[in-house]
Amino acid sequence: MIEAELKAHVRDPAVMRERLDRLAAGRDEVYRDTYFDTPGAHLEAADRELRLRTVDGPDGTRSLLTYKEARVDEASGSKPEYETGIGDPAAVRAMLNGLGYIEAITFAKHCRNYEFTAHERPMLATLVRVPEIDGTYVELETKVAGRGELCDALGDVRAVLAGLGIGEGDLTAELYTDAVRARRTG
Numbered sequence: 001m002i003e004a005e006l007k008a009h010v011r012d013p014a015v016m017r018e019r020l021d022r023l024a025a026g027r028d029e030v031y032r033d034t035y036f037d038t039p040g041a042h043l044e045a046a047d048r049e050l051r052l053r054t055v056d057g058p059d060g061t062r063s064l065l066t067y068k069e070a071r072v073d074e075a076s077g078s079k080p081e082y083e084t085g086i087g088d089p090a091a092v093r094a095m096l097n098g099l100g101y102i103e104a105i106t107f108a109k110h111c112r113n114y115e116f117t118a119h120e121r122p123m124l125a126t127l128v129r130v131p132e133i134d135g136t137y138v139e140l141e142t143k144v145a146g147r148g149e150l151c152d153a154l155g156d157v158r159a160v161l162a163g164l165g166i167g168e169g170d171l172t173a174e175l176y177t178d179a180v181r182a183r184r185t186g
Contacts, residue, residue: 044104
């Protein structure tokens with residue numbers, strides 16, 4: 001599956017939250033993300049990601065292991081994504097370390113998630129705040145089976161964002177990992 005996703009800077013988080021609340025009930029969650037790489041940063045150099053995420057929310061705690069391939073669309077940063085739930089994140093961390101992967105960066109994301117249908121597609125909108133980064137972001141995604149569907153899906157995502165008051169100038173392809181790393185190194 002390819003995650004057809006766009007991310008944007010939010011100028012007025014309260015207004016955006018109000019608009020999203022009209023589309024669906026929001027769910028507050030905190031993501032604790034750890035990105036793994038080889039000691040030589042080969043995954044990052046190849047634009048791939050290996051992430052262990054623990055999500056704390058109103059329904060309890062769950063953990064996910066995610067692998068993302070390189071971007072298939074430069075403008076949006078959309079990537080093929082493979083994700084599965086895991087029962088024991090400490091065991092997965094030990095496995096990854098045992099296979100030679102190291103923890104490249106860890107940070108928290110404070111999220112409010114909204115699930116709804118638009119343009120006959122399931123959509124997930126997430127208001128994101130990363131304490132180490134200034135500002136609030138909105139991510140909007142849907143999943144498609146292949147590259148042939150990506151252009152239409154991104155068009156639908158752009159249309160929903162426009163309806164939420166997000167313009168092309170608000171979009172960003174900057175990665176949270178890069179922004180957090182830059183903030184930590186000054």
